[in-house]
Amino acid sequence: MSDTQRGDTTTDRAETDADVESDEEGYEPRDVFDSTTEMDLRAGADNCTKVGTCDAECPVAEVNDDFPGPQFQGPEQWRLSQKGEVEIDDSITECSNCLQCDSGCPSGVPFSEMHNTARAKYVLEDQPLSIKKIRNRILANYRTSAWLASKLPRTANFFMNNGAVRWLMEKTMKIPSEREFPEFATQTFREWWAERGGEATSKERAREARAERGGAHVQSDEKRIAYFHGCYSNYNTTEVAKAMVRVYESLGYEITVPKQKCSGTPMFANGRVDDARRHAKVNVEHLGNAIEDGYDVICTCSSCSLALRQEYPDLFDLEGIDELAAHTYDAMEYLRIHEDLEAELAGAEAEEFPDVAYHAPCHSRNQGLGRQAVELFEDVDGVTVTDVGDSCSGISGTYGWKEEKYETSMEIGEEMFEHMAEADAEHGMTECPTCSMQMEHGTGYEIHHPMQLLDTVLT
Amino acid sequence: MAIDSDVLVIGGGIAGLSAALSAARTGADVRLVSEAETTLHHASGLLDVLGYPPNADGDGPVVDPFDAIGDLPDSHPYAIVGAGTVRDGLAMIDDVLGETYHGSHTDANALVPTHGGTVKPTARYPAGVTAGLASDDRDILLVGFERLTGFDAGVAADHLEAAGIPAETSAATVEFPIVVRDDAKVTRYAHLLDENPTVDGAGSDRRVRAALADAVEPSVGEAERIGFPAVLGVDHPAAIRDELEDRLGAAVFEIPMGPPSVLGGRLEDRLYAALDDAGGQIESGGGPIVDFDAEGGMISAVYMDRSGSQIPYAAEQYVLATGDVAGGGIDSDRDGVTEPIFGCHVPHPDDRYEWFEGEAFGEHAFAEFGVVVDDALRPMDEGGTPEFANLRAAGAVIGGYDYPAEKSASGVSIATGYAAGRRAAREG
Ligand SMILES: Cc1cc2nc3c(=O)[nH]c(=O)nc-3n(C[C@H](O)[C@H](O)[C@H](O)COP(=O)(O)OP(=O)(O)OC[C@H]3O[C@@H](n4cnc5c(N)ncnc54)[C@H](O)[C@@H]3O)c2cc1C
Ligand code: SF4
Ligand code: SF4
Numbered sequence: 001m002s003d004t005q006r007g008d009t010t011t012d013r014a015e016t017d018a019d020v021e022s023d024e025e026g027y028e029p030r031d032v033f034d035s036t037t038e039m040d041l042r043a044g045a046d047n048c049t050k051v052g053t054c055d056a057e058c059p060v061a062e063v064n065d066d067f068p069g070p071q072f073q074g075p076e077q078w079r080l081s082q083k084g085e086v087e088i089d090d091s092i093t094e095c096s097n098c099l100q101c102d103s104g105c106p107s108g109v110p111f112s113e114m115h116n117t118a119r120a121k122y123v124l125e126d127q128p129l130s131i132k133k134i135r136n137r138i139l140a141n142y143r144t145s146a147w148l149a150s151k152l153p154r155t156a157n158f159f160m161n162n163g164a165v166r167w168l169m170e171k172t173m174k175i176p177s178e179r180e181f182p183e184f185a186t187q188t189f190r191e192w193w194a195e196r197g198g199e200a201t202s203k204e205r206a207r208e209a210r211a212e213r214g215g216a217h218v219q220s221d222e223k224r225i226a227y228f229h230g231c232y233s234n235y236n237t238t239e240v241a242k243a244m245v246r247v248y249e250s251l252g253y254e255i256t257v258p259k260q261k262c263s264g265t266p267m268f269a270n271g272r273v274d275d276a277r278r279h280a281k282v283n284v285e286h287l288g289n290a291i292e293d294g295y296d297v298i299c300t301c302s303s304c305s306l307a308l309r310q311e312y313p314d315l316f317d318l319e320g321i322d323e324l325a326a327h328t329y330d331a332m333e334y335l336r337i338h339e340d341l342e343a344e345l346a347g348a349e350a351e352e353f354p355d356v357a358y359h360a361p362c363h364s365r366n367q368g369l370g371r372q373a374v375e376l377f378e379d380v381d382g383v384t385v386t387d388v389g390d391s392c393s394g395i396s397g398t399y400g401w402k403e404e405k406y407e408t409s410m411e412i413g414e415e416m417f418e419h420m421a422e423a424d425a426e427h428g429m430t431e432c433p434t435c436s437m438q439m440e441h442g443t444g445y446e447i448h449h450p451m452q453l454l455d456t457v458l459t
Numbered sequence: 460m461a462i463d464s465d466v467l468v469i470g471g472g473i474a475g476l477s478a479a480l481s482a483a484r485t486g487a488d489v490r491l492v493s494e495a496e497t498t499l500h501h502a503s504g505l506l507d508v509l510g511y512p513p514n515a516d517g518d519g520p521v522v523d524p525f526d527a528i529g530d531l532p533d534s535h536p537y538a539i540v541g542a543g544t545v546r547d548g549l550a551m552i553d554d555v556l557g558e559t560y561h562g563s564h565t566d567a568n569a570l571v572p573t574h575g576g577t578v579k580p581t582a583r584y585p586a587g588v589t590a591g592l593a594s595d596d597r598d599i600l601l602v603g604f605e606r607l608t609g610f611d612a613g614v615a616a617d618h619l620e621a622a623g624i625p626a627e628t629s630a631a632t633v634e635f636p637i638v639v640r641d642d643a644k645v646t647r648y649a650h651l652l653d654e655n656p657t658v659d660g661a662g663s664d665r666r667v668r669a670a671l672a673d674a675v676e677p678s679v680g681e682a683e684r685i686g687f688p689a690v691l692g693v694d695h696p697a698a699i700r701d702e703l704e705d706r707l708g709a710a711v712f713e714i715p716m717g718p719p720s721v722l723g724g725r726l727e728d729r730l731y732a733a734l735d736d737a738g739g740q741i742e743s744g745g746g747p748i749v750d751f752d753a754e755g756g757m758i759s760a761v762y763m764d765r766s767g768s769q770i771p772y773a774a775e776q777y778v779l780a781t782g783d784v785a786g787g788g789i790d791s792d793r794d795g796v797t798e799p800i801f802g803c804h805v806p807h808p809d810d811r812y813e814w815f816e817g818e819a820f821g822e823h824a825f826a827e828f829g830v831v832v833d834d835a836l837r838p839m840d841e842g843g844t845p846e847f848a849n850l851r852a853a854g855a856v857i858g859g860y861d862y863p864a865e866k867s868a869s870g871v872s873i874a875t876g877y878a879a880g881r882r883a884a885r886e887g
Contacts, residue, residue, distance in 0.1 A: 368763075
């Protein structure tokens, strides 16, 4: 796959991306792995007081009696594995990485680090080679597949959702045929951004907006953001990225879009900590440069922001990684801190999405951001936002894309589907691209991102 | 810019919730921020006001906690806010909890059997607990489940009998109709009873609740009331209880369990929903408040540490409801004892050896560690001057009382939370 990519270097960007991709072959995972298992999690494991809140919060344990639950999966297994000679239990693959256990634990047991290191060990040492293992690798490297598909988006869209192809994929790759593949945009966000004139245009538009708003500074040293779009809004839901650009520019922000790779979320979830580290290195470097130039980093995907601000410093020891964590924000969170959004929205009206059923992704709740969208839109005329509750959507990134997990994933999502059905709304809203797939899949609703709603109200 | 409100409450336990509710109910724009998921879902779900007099030394339980408030030392939080405020605070919580809680009909403490078979004096208890009160003389059957740890019906029944309750007790342990795995958590049982799916096998289409009643039926005998561990549903406890009562022809009650507690979880859900309805904003799980700005003796902003990013929150008035040493509201280390966010003064013996007593259940000084407040609940410095004009404290972060010994945790949290929230709203 990486060969094909390197062959196609028609634009500057493709060239740099391919450069980064090309180190794949000479890569020796074990080097990285060693440095990750050396991490001493004993203090964290010892914090566990066995109250079992984690088990009570775990959506997988709730529907699957065979899953031993986070208390075993985390501190217990970590302790056992320290005694040596104990293989990581297969059940680690049942965990969806939703991190509900992490936010539920009153004693601060570092579940996400524990799951991530255990999965890495499992994949490298204990998991037999199988179709599933190969499939997981492909799912983990979504960015690579997406990059490829984006070269021929219409063809990809046709084939991915063609019945015969899907049947074959289920049989050979264990990818459930029930799932609709996400559509690939005919133009990626980066292509759109470049065509639109990149940074220079953004500067111009932001300056005009500032002048219009009464603060006619020609330069702005404060209002600068670097966008981490992640894979999904680059290749699939480009409308989310574009909405973000319009919203921020209309509030006077200059935007830059640094070179970047996948945040690593699907890799963490599939035990490919080695791959994730390689991508993280690129992200830390390029976003770090932007931070040095006075930019803050914003994300529109909640798993991406969680990765940058929490999983990176937990797992990797890279220069500038703490700086990146400290300067990374969710797109809406950042505006709430720096703008008087309430005043901006006062008297605003929204016609496009009158009724919205909102689901807070687990990875937003994990950052304490599960209520901000509901709070913000509460006072906008013409919008009713119904919070569909704190159940998990069940898809958890690549989890629901595995044939053997499909049923579990839908069973976990059931509560959310029911609440959405009761919500008496026509649109859904969430920050996470995979939650949004699941919401669409389970209810037939059309799902939007809060930035899109903000876009219709503000610009 | 910062995220703004009139009143900012720091801490999401029962003190923080009471403060936020009372402020929101007076119409103030309130925000509650809490570092972690709250401690409430570990709590028993019982709301104690005063179970034992301070320094009880073997004195029996308090019969009327309101009566006893007059005898407390001046430094006790109840003495600071006054008995009237304790009643007002409880009235607010009674109103919020409505039919789901009982006990407001009398000032006297109720005696509730716990999972260990002891009897606990408390002021308010979930409706599902009512039929189990120890003062009742109807015969009791206690039911345990084969695989559910934390409740042994036989042991609990023996203990209750030994405690001298006026009723005959018997016990039965049954297999839960859907066999849940060995170490399944209480919430798993609760969800199964909520959903009430059909039980596989045996060619029948019986549902879980009916099958559970069938399993208990042969043991009922003369018993007029039947106690189950508190796993009777998270979403539909009243319906589950009704159905079991119908099928068994006896009153059904729940026995409060240890953490994670279904009764605590229900209480938490209810209080958060009430705050939401009252228009309060809620942010939990984002990270701790770690720092602040102050000008002229007033706090102007506080900062949340969200994975390294510092998120500013500004308000006119602040309520500190971060709990005690266990909750994270008080820090103690080799160098001494402090309140970690604002550095408020916490009196403590200089000699570390005086923090603890020899016996594990002795009167440890650390149990009373906390900030000292004036009569407007503002934490004071060593010289007795308020640390900040716009900062109030509520709940376990306040020192000077030993809630584990007196069994006064929720009562103090509710009364001080209620008072701090109201004062903050009035001045905010
Ligand atoms: C296992 C258990 C059983 C209990 N049983 C009973 C009972 O039977 N009867 C009874 O009356 N009471 C009982 N309680 C006590 C009761 O639930 C409360 O813990 C008590 O009233 C103290 O409440 P609080 O709100 O002051 O503090 P806490 O409940 O400790 O809450 C403190 C809150 O502050 C947050 N916090 C701390 N530091 C920060 C920070 N820097 N920034 C932001 N947030 C922060 C914490 O996350 C937490 O949400 C029990 C408690 C437990 C844990
Ligand atoms: S990450 Fe989610 S699925 Fe995995 S153990 Fe924790 S709560 Fe359960
Ligand atoms: S986690 Fe973010 S970067 Fe990674 S695949 Fe999802 S959208 Fe892309």
